[in-house]
Amino acid sequence: MGGGCGGGSCGGGSSRLSGGSGDLNHTMRMAMVVNGLLGALLLATANATQAVTLWAAALLMLNHAAGHAVTLVGLGRRPDWHARLSMLQGAALAAAALALVVTAGRSIAVMAIPDVPLASLALLLAVGVTVATATLLFAGRRGTLTLRAIWLCSRKDVLPLGAGLVGLGASWLLLDGAPDALAGAGVAAFLLPAAWGLLRGGVGGQRVRN
Numbered sequence: 717m718g719g720g721c722g723g724g725s726c727g728g729g730s731s732r733l734s735g736g737s738g739d740l741n742h743t744m745r746m747a748m749v750v751n752g753l754l755g756a757l758l759l760a761t762a763n764a765t766q767a768v769t770l771w772a773a774a775l776l777m778l779n780h781a782a783g784h785a786v787t788l789v790g791l792g793r794r795p796d797w798h799a800r801l802s803m804l805q806g807a808a809l810a811a812a813a814l815a816l817v818v819t820a821g822r823s824i825a826v827m828a829i830p831d832v833p834l835a836s837l838a839l840l841l842a843v844g845v846t847v848a849t850a851t852l853l854f855a856g857r858r859g860t861l862t863l864r865a866i867w868l869c870s871r872k873d874v875l876p877l878g879a880g881l882v883g884l885g886a887s888w889l890l891l892d893g894a895p896d897a898l899a900g901a902g903v904a905a906f907l908l909p910a911a912w913g914l915l916r917g918g919v920g921g922q923r924v925r926n
Contacts, residue, residue, distance in 0.1 A: 748784035767830035768900030769880030806914030813904040820901035832888040
């Protein structure tokens with residue numbers, strides 16, 4: 717995630733958090749674990765329901781967990797460490813997003829219809845966790861982790877998750893899996909600029925170091 721999201725996750729994108737609060741580090745670790753567990757749950761549910769939007773939501777959450785991990789690992793280390801980790805995160809995100817677009821195309825081709833009720837419940841859970849995580853980060857914010865940054869992150873999460881719910885609803889009404897697949901592909905396309913930003917930032921950090 718770009719902009720206020722700081723390279724993929726709220727509070728991520730910088731190996732130097734102003735204020736260096738131990739409470740903030742603890743909150744970020746909690747957010748990393750929560751996002752990681754939710755991403756794994758969404759992946760399992762996506763495999764069970766064959767909902768492309770759930771794969772997209774899982775990728776969104778796992779990318780946040782990776783962003784928090786990159787920031788926490790980079791704390792106290794040389795800037796080139798953070799640049800390399802950001803490049804690795806960006807490359808993985810780009811590959812996963814492109815694979816998701818291909819998956820959406822295949823789903824449309826075979827006219828697969830997801831299990832809409834279960835998939836919708838999983839997406840609603842993801843929205844709730846996103847709001848809860850943003851609340852935790854707001855309560856523990858320090859330095860560069862501002863209210864505006866947290867708001868931008870939450871908004872950029874809730875919007876694609878909401879689009880996924882709309883896609884699932886359309887699939888249920890039309891008895892056609894295409895809306896779900898198109899919504900999932902849209903979320904994947906939404907993540908590609910974030911991947912490019914991570915790659916570009918990592919390359920820039922390497923050049924500054926050299």
